Amino acid sequence: MKEIERKFLVIRAEYRNGILPVRYRQGYIMQDATGHLRIRVGGGKAILGFKKLISGFSRWEFEYPVPVDDAEEMLAHLCEGRVVEKDRYTLTYRGMRWEVDEFLGKNAGLVIAEIELDSEGRYFEKPPWAGEEVTHDPRYLNVHLAEHPYGEW
Template sequence: QDRILRHLTVGCTRLEFEYEIPYADAEKMLDELAEKPIIEKLRYVIPAGDGLKWEIDEFLGVNQGLVVAEIELPSEETCFIKPAWLGKEVSLDPRFFNSNLVSNPYSTWKK
């Protein structure tokens, strides 16, 4: 069985609902509901201390060249150490939302 992850965004907070679904249902959802092209990326997980972790997404395909780091926190008020390799904050920039990267891929942005 596969897992589906649904994001709901309010400010920097994203609600996530994660649960198992049958493989055939996942295929049907991707075929019929997902906007195309499908976002392609590699994900790397790096421990951040205190039970936290960084999820680093290296985008592929039409979004190749874009790398985004995300840390999941118990709340927006949780303090964490920002590593030296971390770039600018883009949480509230809609260009970086996966839903917008489908229609406005990174490869088309003016650099």
């Protein structure tokens, strides 16, 4: 499936109002310059996912459920420390779904809002708590943060 995603730094915590986050741990099993294979555990579920850059802010994304115990083994033995932990808040703003990730551990202090769109030209209204767009900055990709944590920049 094609994923079209835009990312923004978060400048205020208003998105939290009354929303409980889900804690995620995701690790990277394989990666190259244009794609990666990851395992994610959170909310009592586990997903094996593959992403590959198409162009701009479009990527191919395929995700498959796996047993949580298997995912924990993959995180422990296949990711070689390339793991990101975050709390995710999911909310609706102006009729559109946003996900806000508060990163933990070595990436603490970084908060990113993401919106998935049905086309690259799709209009959306940016929430007041969303600041600078970082969609095209590869430093803010989770796969990059797993190897080059925000706290070490």
